[in-house]
Amino acid sequence: MKTKIVFSEKCLNYGGWHIEGPQRVKMAHEFLEEQKYEFLEPTPAAEEDVLRVHDADYVWKLKKGLVEDPDTPAYENIYEYARLSAGGALLAAEVNGFSLMRPPGHHAGHGGAALGVSTRGFCYVNNVAVAVKALGKAALILDVDGHHGNGSQEIFLGDERVVYVSLHRFPHYPGTGGFSEGNCLNFPLPADCGERRYLEALDEALGMVNVGRFEVVAVSAGFDTHLGDLASLGLTENSYREVGRRIGLLRKPTFFVLEGGYMGEQNGRDIDQLLKGYEEKAVV
Numbered sequence: 555m556k557t558k559i560v561f562s563e564k565c566l567n568y569g570g571w572h573i574e575g576p577q578r579v580k581m582a583h584e585f586l587e588e589q590k591y592e593f594l595e596p597t598p599a600a601e602e603d604v605l606r607v608h609d610a611d612y613v614w615k616l617k618k619g620l621v622e623d624p625d626t627p628a629y630e631n632i633y634e635y636a637r638l639s640a641g642g643a644l645l646a647a648e649v650n651g652f653s654l655m656r657p658p659g660h661h662a663g664h665g666g667a668a669l670g671v672s673t674r675g676f677c678y679v680n681n682v683a684v685a686v687k688a689l690g691k692a693a694l695i696l697d698v699d700g701h702h703g704n705g706s707q708e709i710f711l712g713d714e715r716v717v718y719v720s721l722h723r724f725p726h727y728p729g730t731g732g733f734s735e736g737n738c739l740n741f742p743l744p745a746d747c748g749e750r751r752y753l754e755a756l757d758e759a760l761g762m763v764n765v766g767r768f769e770v771v772a773v774s775a776g777f778d779t780h781l782g783d784l785a786s787l788g789l790t791e792n793s794y795r796e797v798g799r800r801i802g803l804l805r806k807p808t809f810f811v812l813e814g815g816y817m818g819e820q821n822g823r824d825i826d827q828l829l830k831g832y833e834e835k836a837v838v
């Protein structure tokens with residue numbers, strides 16, 4: 555079994571100057587192509603799919619280019635790029651694949667900026683949330699991006715079918731996720747805490763959830779926890795392999811959606827290790 559990767563070159567066509575720019579995905583794609591992964595081309599999510607997650611007013615403003623903050627520009631046609639990225643998550647959910655698309659999504663809440671945070675942290679539409687809502691299944695969302703997914707927490711807090719687990723650097727952007735609340739289990743970790751501490755927290759987190767009740771595992775797969783990246787927790791390629799193994803051991807249909815990770819080819823290497831670890835342990 556080799557996990558299929560969902561990718562469209564269209565996601566490289568905007569935001570060349572921004573840290574959340576095309577290079578981070580382009581270089582990852584090139585690396586993964588060399589590793590002989592199979593790629594699938596997504597189609598845009600339907601507006602109906604987006605509206606299961608976001609307020610109609612916010613979607614209207616996104617379309618019109620009326621919503622902008624210092625992190626998250628109102629690029630021309632950004633709604634179309636965001637719909638395609640959400641479509642990537644939908645296809646990944648369908649084929650148990652990995653969506654290698656941008657823009658990312660986990661900071662986007664119902665109406666844009668989530669939980670009182672002032673920006674959307676490079677996110678427009680919450681891709682993983684669009685996929686989980688479309689599936690309508692009991693889902694465990696595991697967010698391993700180095701930042702807390704305040705958008706995902708806002709969207710799923712109190713949702714009885716979903717448990718949201720996040721491991722993230724704290725204190726750090728966006729400032730939320732310092733404690734757990736209801737069905738949202740947060741594991742704040744100090745900067746550069748290192749692999750051992752990280753994996754202990756992950757094991758603790760996974761030990762707290764009743765995995766048997768979930769029909770699907772959705773992974774918000776961010777790689778900015780890598781040593782030296784934006785939300786570094788001092789992780790290495792080996793750490794992602796270990797994370798992948800733990801996800802595989804959950805023995806559930808699983809899909810992955812790219813969030814952050816800003817070191818280009820390193821993202822590709824980390825994705826490859828995550829998927830190799832996952833495939834080692836997952837039941838085919």
Ligand SMILES: [Zn+2]
Pocket residue numbers: 699700701776778785813814815
């Ligand atoms: Zn991040």
